[in-house]
Amino acid sequence: MTTDVRALRQTEWNVWYDNLIRAFGGVPEPAEERELYNALTEYDRSLGVWDGDQVVGTAGAFTFLLTVPGGACVPAAGVTMVSVAATHRRRGVLTSMMRRQLDDIYAWGEPLAVLTASEPAIYGRFGYGIGTLQLNAEIDTSRVRLSVPPGTDDVRLRYAAPAEVLDACEAVYARLVPGRPGMLARRPGWERVGLLDPEDHRDGASPLQCVVAERDGEVVGYTRFRVKPEWGAAGHDGSVALSALEGLDPAARAALWRFLFDIDLTSTLRSHARPVDEDLLHLVSDIRRCKLRLKDSLHVRLVDVGAALEARTYQAPVDVVFEVEDAFCPWNEGRWRLTGDAKGACCVRTGEDSADLALSVRELGAAYLGGVSLASLATAGRVRELRQGALAEASVAFSSVIAPWLPHGF
Incomplete structure (x- = not known):
């Protein structure tokens, strides 16, 4: 199948949005809701997949600032309006949009991508972890x-x-x-x-x-x-x-x-x-x-591991080397040394230090906001401790005294 993945043009919004509505059952939205989301759509950050003159896939990315532990508001792409036409299942449409979207977010210099999922089973393979519950x-x-x-x-x-x-x-x-x-x-x-x-x-x-x-x-x-x-x-x-x-x-x-x-x-x-x-x-x-x-609730994806881990603070002093697996965004692959405390953090690549913990970017996303414990992920086999004591150190440091919460969807 030959398809064209490109940024949305303003004149294409109605047909693009109609495809999204059809993918979610086809029940028309009230006019006031449709008009609001038309106004909120960021066209240069929205993607359409075209098969000839038909839209067969949609995805958007709102420009957000997300609060992280320590109180900083960090740039985050709010992934939204994702759909694939039922006629084009299992043809790589979603993967092509996720590939283009994460490449774009990385190029924009935004360290995080976040979303709420209509089907939670979909996004783990693209590196998203469940970071908050409701x-x-x-x-x-x-x-x-x-x-x-x-x-x-x-x-x-x-x-x-x-x-x-x-x-x-x-x-x-x-x-x-x-x-x-x-x-x-x-x-x-x-x-x-x-x-x-x-x-x-x-x-x-x-x-x-x-x-x-x-x-x-x-x-x-x-x-x-x-x-x-x-x-x-x-x-x-x-x-x-x-x-x-x-x-x-x-x-x-x-x-x-x-x-x-x-x-x-x-x-x-x-x-x-x-x-x-x-x-x-x-x-x-x-x-x-x-x-x-x-x-x-909120699914979190670290688009730039180093920048994301530096953007937040930590409950206790931490000095740990992560061995990160990220097949979908290979620029994150490898070892990262995180040092930080309640005042700030530094996270840099290292080729010399031995890894203390091994995990995928999905687990980092789940733990990032402090609501999911690295130790609990380890009990499920999702995090491997390579240096004794490193898991407890990192788990305490990553925790948040107040539970992370997404107050509304997007």
């Missing part, structure tokens, strides 16, 4: 009670139109970004994603609602949610679907959680894509009735 919950608010911290009653809550308080909510989000690995510093336009509210995506629930938390006249938190009224033989059985909740301190977050628990005529609170160390877990009276579930 927590989903379905809480029986008729039986679960909250124990809130001091100061919660001092927080004032008020309803507000989501668009009218968008700037204040974004200011809260921006203040939180440096404090947690895996968060994205939102570039202009991305704030609109959280306000998308097409009627046919509500599943019978209300339009998007917003409540802000204030202290001394300053917005210190917010939540966005929908309410779905339902009735059964025993009376009300409504539910709350959480879209977002952010707060600058424990009292602000607790005030918002308490509000969501107490909404009239509801008995269930559903939340998804929350951090695995969610503070709510320590406030509830009965964790079993929260029906907690974990799911993969």
Whole structure:
């Protein structure tokens, strides 16, 4: 098969996007959602695979800044809108796009590529490791009670139109970004994603609602949610679907959680894509009735091993030599010596030092944000310790005191 892989032209976006929609089932998106993603598409960073005049493959790469351990925001390509036409399976279309895309990202000088996967089994062979998990919950608010911290009653809550308080909510989000690995510093336009509210995506629930938390006249938190009224033989059985909740301190977050628990005529609170160390877990009276579930979230790929490992800091002093396997991006292959601590790091190639740990770039991606332990990967046979003590040293150094979390998809 002869195909042409090239950057997307603006005039081709509609046919390119239609192919993407068809690959995901063919159900048209609401006009407001389609228009937003048209505006967010970066044409020179988006690829199309063409078979004659037909688009048979799509892939994009948003320009992102990703928080890493230590608080730095590091350039990362947000891989997105990946699809292959069902007529062109098993013909190398996806591999050709991944090859071109990673070559481009490396040439752009971006040390990381990240994605969320519709099918997690696909991306490991291209060097992506699962770097963050997300927590989903379905809480029986008729039986679960909250124990809130001091100061919660001092927080004032008020309803507000989501668009009218968008700037204040974004200011809260921006203040939180440096404090947690895996968060994205939102570039202009991305704030609109959280306000998308097409009627046919509500599943019978209300339009998007917003409540802000204030202290001394300053917005210190917010939540966005929908309410779905339902009735059964025993009376009300409504539910709350959480879209977002952010707060600058424990009292602000607790005030918002308490509000969501107490909404009239509801008995269930559903939340998804929350951090695995969610503070709510320590406030509830009965964790079993929260029906907690974990799911993969951000998949991480080190495009430039040296630059990526230098970009973050480390919980404890570390001096370790990695033997890295990376067949898809051979410029990463070989031995890298990492030295670093909480103040900074240096990672350089070495031909003289013996390797301490052997692993593939996929395992480095999984451990990179501090939420996956190198030691746990070693128990699965994914990391080999070549110098006694090196595994414990590196595992402690790579860890993060706060769990990495991707707050929204892309």
